[in-house]
Amino acid sequence: MNAPLPRLAITLGEPAGIGPELVAELARSDIAADLIAVGDANLLQAAARSRGIELHLVADDGQPIAGRQPGSLRLVAVDLAADVVPGQLDKANAGYVLSTLARACDGCLAGEFDAVVTAPVQKSIINDAGIPFSGHTEYFALRAGSDVVMMLVANDLRVALATTHLPLSAVPAAITRASLETTLRIVQRDLLGKFAIAQPRILVLGLNPHAGEGGHLGREEIDIIEPLLRDLRGEGLQLTGPLPADTAFLPSHLAKADAVLAMYHDQGLPVLKALGFGHAVNITLGLPFIRTSVDHGTALDLAGKGVAEAGSLIAATRLALDLALRRRAAD
């Protein structure tokens, strides 16, 4: 038998969103991985039919395979709690969504899967169901017991975030020397290990306009960011900044950086999405397993219409496969 294909768990995401149909679309790709959908079989087949896809679903028996036919997926079944109408959220299915994430996460931790690729979830409906939830990133971090960093990748641009899903008013207090140091060490380690960048160059943004304007527009740069960068440079990390965020993404700066660390979600991601939406990938750094995801949300406005683009899910799956193969070669 040829080398067994890496086993990638693919969670279907919010059942009323575009996730299930994009996973059906992913099945048609020629990606050389054992793609194992985690979710409801009838939901996935209905989503496939909505796009005219003939999907061959086989129960996952855990045995390695050496090849996969385009149009086929294996399945770890997690059953819906309630019927689904595309585009219509139902909090009765919030527990189902979390069960798919738990199953994939535990499978990765146990070595059953080489990676997990997640289709988008609707964070609000999970909260509406009374379950505190701010995102896959935080969920997997808690379940795996790891400090993590969210990073999105589009071509050569990598944007990591010092904070993730927080109200803007909570951001300054969340940027402490300790949290920032943990973040920078994770980014450094995973650029080295996961992305094989020998001497990562990280460009760090300031928090305030004009990176604080010498303390006149905020002191986080002077009190927290600059002293930490100075100390880490002393250890050999190649860190530039804190730079004013409004000009940090100019090509002249990006040419000298392997990654940009933004202080908060909407400081870094609009730039990345403006440049790469549709083929960018979200990766969680710091986990003991590989997790990638799409660059978009549940797009309820498009669900069931057969028009949502699968480019980002396909890119996320290709990146998960590349990282799994690199990890396998290193073991």
Ligand SMILES: NC(=O)C1=CN([C@@H]2O[C@H](COP(=O)(O)OP(=O)(O)OC[C@H]3O[C@@H](n4cnc5c(N)ncnc54)[C@H](O)[C@@H]3O)[C@@H](O)[C@H]2O)C=CC1
């Ligand atoms: N990885 C994840 O689980 C993510 C989940 N979300 C969640 O998704 C929900 C909706 O978020 P929004 O801010 O509305 O963002 P969204 O990405 O769902 O939609 C923004 C716009 O992009 C379009 N769009 C999104 N994906 C597309 C695709 N594959 N092909 C073509 N057009 C596409 C939508 O039609 C809409 O016009 C929220 O609950 C959010 O938390 C958002 C981002 C990532």
Ligand SMILES: NCC(=O)COP(=O)(O)O
């Ligand atoms: N904007 C990125 C995003 O919301 C993805 O979050 P997560 O669910 O992957 O943690």
